[in-house]
């Protein structure tokens with residue numbers, strides 16, 4: 239089997255790629271990178287440059303990779319480029335909002351647009367993206383982080399929509415939104431102060447949780463939102 243991990247320079251993306259490599263049932267792991275070429279190495283790894291903001295780059299990637307069993311998008315943006323999450327709506331930043339939507343939502347839709355035929359031959363194709371619990375509308379009890387929350391909620395809708403459409407055209411496929419738990423990466427670094435040590439996962443642990451969750455899913459589970467321990471999150 240072959241896996242595509244989008245975003246191999248990220249903490250969770252790199253760990254996920256390595257864990258795919260270590261599995262006997264996986265022959266090749268294609269990993270995409272954009273800004274930073276990742277440092278991990280393994281004989282099963284193949285690197286491909288990918289600009290997620292360029293639809294042509296995504297179309298070219300799927301033209302190159304051939305048949306694939308897993309497509310996992312691990313790319314996400316919370317802070318950086320002078321931005322931090324808006325705590326109140328009075329701090330809403332239009333550019334941050336638009337950037338968050340462009341990085342956290344649109345690429346998953348574009349990946350789905352071009353991945354379908356590459357997934358068609360797989361016995362149990364998986365198409366998943368890393369969402370976040372804060373994208374759950376039902377689970378939102380504290381507010382804030384407007385652009386990030388809205389973008390992850392929109393990502394969840396995108397995944398649900400893809401799952402409904404693919405039930406007809408890719409009936410063996412599992413489409414999933416995954417919450418990795420708070421994980422020690424650059425993305426969460428500024429927000430770890432109030433996280434108990436037991437609740438802060440290493441990227442390796444988060445990746446193992448998600449592979450464990452994915453492995454248990456069947457096509458009947460498609461179109462759901464899963465947290466790191468394999469339980470279902472409400473939208």
Ligand SMILES: NC(=O)c1ccc[n+]([C@@H]2O[C@H](COP(=O)([O-])OP(=O)(O)OC[C@H]3O[C@@H](n4cnc5c(N)ncnc54)[C@H](OP(=O)(O)O)[C@@H]3O)[C@@H](O)[C@H]2O)c1
Nearest residue numbers: 245247248249250273274313314368370420421423425426
């Ligand atoms: N860490 C957590 O606690 C946590 C919790 C819930 C959900 N998540 C989600 O898990 C996913 C992985 O996050 P992480 O913790 O591994 O973060 P990370 O280490 O900061 O990695 C983020 C990844 O996104 C890529 N990326 C960001 N902006 C990009 C852009 N404009 N174009 C292309 N790639 C871009 C980065 O690539 P470059 O480095 O090359 O820019 C990197 O590969 C994200 O979707 C995040 O929202 C994380």
